Amino acid sequence: MYPKGILFDLDDTIISYSPVAEPLWRKLCREFTFRHDSCDAEVLYETLMEISNGYWSDAERHRMGRLNLEAARREVMDLVSARLGLDPAEARSMADAFSVQREEAVHIFDKARETLEHLNQRGVKLAMMTNGHSSKQRAKINRFGLEKYFSAILVEGEMGFGKPDPAVYHRALKALALSPEEVWAVGDNLEWDVAGPQKLGIFGIWNDFANTGLPEDSDIIPDRIINTIYDLVLD
Known part of the structure; x- marks a missing residue:
């Protein structure tokens, strides 16, 4: 049985x-080292991953960085260039290339549209909650024609706050005119899409899109685990 609403x-x-x-990133590292003999591609990639993981592990820096990803990636590459002695301008150009090419490479998951259409046809109210800058998130929503499936779309950059702030879930519930026990929340982030909603009494579904399984040390236990939102249709 479907709920009255789902927060995606x-x-x-x-x-x-x-x-x-x-x-x-691996492709760009190879291209960079092909043009410059200053370092090895694998060393560049591993250094980039180490610094990037450290950069994004800070919650506040993550919150600020995701609202201006281009600037954040440049900051990371500044740290990489300082570590490896690379030309800062060249390193920043790699960050800029990543920003452009990543957006081009993004694609909609198989059968995602069919899932949303199916839920619409079943009368399930849908809301989207997404963190990030308004222009970036709206561009993806428009590119894949997703707006028509949702009664409400909540974007962090437009509201001034994002997941896991309880205000996001409250606003989504208000937009759908539903109570917590009448909806599910579905997403790939255990903290933002499962634990946050669960604290309000919302059924939290973790989308394990990479099929990695729940981390052994996780203190967040989803109410359900799926690998694709199409799994919601197969019940």
Whole structure:
């Protein structure tokens, strides 16, 4: 039985966003070292990953950085260039190339549209909650024609706050005119899309799109685990 409403995440839930990052960074590292003999491609990539993971592990820096990804990626590459002695301008150009090419590589998950259409036909009210800058998130929503499926679309950059702030879930519930026990929340981020909603009494579904399984040390236990939102249709 379907709930009266579902709160969907966007990136890595409806559209594939993260999987394109590693192969793209590796390609750009190879291209960079082909033009410059200053370092090895694998050393450049491993250094980039180490610094990037540290940069994004800080919650406040993550919150600010995701609202201006181009600037954040340039900051990361500044740190990489300082570590490896690279030309800062050349390193920043690699960050800019990543920003452009990543958006081009993003694609909608297989059968995501069919899932949303199916839920619409069943009378399930849908809301989208997505973190990030308004222009970036809206561009993806428009590119894949997703707006028509949702009664409400809540974007962090437009509201001034984002997941896991309880205000986001409250606003989504208000937009759908539903109570917590009448909706599900679906997304790939355990903290933002599962734990946050669960604290309000919302059924939290984790989209394990990479099929990695729940981390052994996770203290967040989803009410349900799926690998694609199309799994919601197969019940």
